[in-house]
Amino acid sequence: MPRPSEPTRERIIQAASALFYNEGIRRVSVDEVAAKAGLTKRTLYYHFRSKDDLVAAYLAARDQPNLAVFRKWFDETEGGVPVKIEAIFRNLARSARHPKWKGCGFLRTSAELANMPGHPAIRIGAAHKKKFEDWLRATFAAEGxxxxxxxxxxxxxxxxxxxxxxxxxxxxxxxxxxxxxxxSLIEMALVGRRGRRC
Known part of the structure; x- marks a missing residue:
């Protein structure tokens, strides 16, 4: 249960995050989120106009922390870029072995909302994946x-x-x-880079 001293909006997002990730967004009602946050539904709707807004806030709250964890795993790994990128997968595999692991919240949400391409959560999920792609692109560009x-x-x-x-x-x-x-893909690309310099 969130601490009463936490800002109300953050309490709601934390409650929604736990429920949506564990149960799926369609299975969880606004009533359940309000109850987990220790608030009335009316208070929840004061901070979020709709469940759609709450789902979008849930994903937005995951965006930077997820990207930061990937960068941390990359930075903490000894070796070159191929080994550092592989470490992201190895760390994710370790996470996936936890019994409470439910996959990627962004992908699961997009699957649940597949018939609603304009949903704000879809846009947030797409932007998150694009940020990761852009970080990879910049990392590889720096390697030539x-x-x-x-x-x-x-x-x-x-x-x-x-x-x-x-x-x-x-x-x-x-x-x-x-x-x-x-x-292997990154190593081959780096070999190709060295070949062009010869």
Missing amino acids: IADPLQLARQILLLLDGSFAVVLLHRDASYMETAGEAAR
């Missing part, structure tokens, strides 16, 4: 890789594909395999 955008998209596809397959099979080794593939 010829087509950093193409490589960034390949890595992003491996990442999101591994989220889906691990969730389906409940086998985190698929994420580790995807990380090995990502490392």
